[in-house]
Amino acid sequence: MARKSKTSTQKPKSAGRPRGAMKPKSVKNGNRRSRVPDAIAFLENEHREVEKLFESFETARSENKKEGYADRICLELRIHTQIEEEILYPPAREALDDDFIVDEAVVEHDSAKALIGQIEGMRPGDDLYDAKVKVLSEHIEHHVEEEEEELFPQLRESGIDLVALGERLRERKDELLAQMAQRD
Ligand SMILES: [Fe+2]
Ligand SMILES: [Fe+2]
DSSP states (O other): OOOOOOOOOSSOOOOOOGGGGSSOOOOOHHHHHHOOOOHHHHOOOOHHHHHHHHHHHOOOSHHHHHHHHHHHHHHHHHHHHHHHIIIIIHHHHOOOOHHHHHHHHHHHHHHHHHHHHHHTTTTTSSSTTTHHHHHHHHHHHHHHHHHHIIIIIHHHHHHHHHHHHHHHHHHHHHHHHHHHHOOO
């Protein structure tokens, strides 16, 4: 314990807070931990992960690293688009009065998949490689914005069981990853 010096004419640095008051409230057991992410939380988390991968691709210097990030981006997006189409979009069509928003999402997936196919057949250093990854990232950015700002809020309002859908999305993703690992 530090003793106070008698020469302290300056303003006191610490007024000696009461011990109990310094203890921060524990937040460890808040309900956040136990909450199961629903379909929207799950998909939004995937969106953030892919955005990070695009950022890493852009800052990567070596062709090896670029290729690694591009492979991950293509794999993640293939799985993400497939599980959305299989598990989220069909009940979304039924739940929404106007399902044009889902039609649009499917068409956006198709054009993303076309670009993904091209990127998978290329290597860093090939003509247009970086440009194709860039255009894919812009395309995905636009698509994600529409999902998060239009489709997902409408789904929340529709009363659809998003927790059950979240479970199915997770299970299907695991299944697809296992199938891909077997093929390798
Ligand atoms: Fe999507
Ligand atoms: Fe999505």
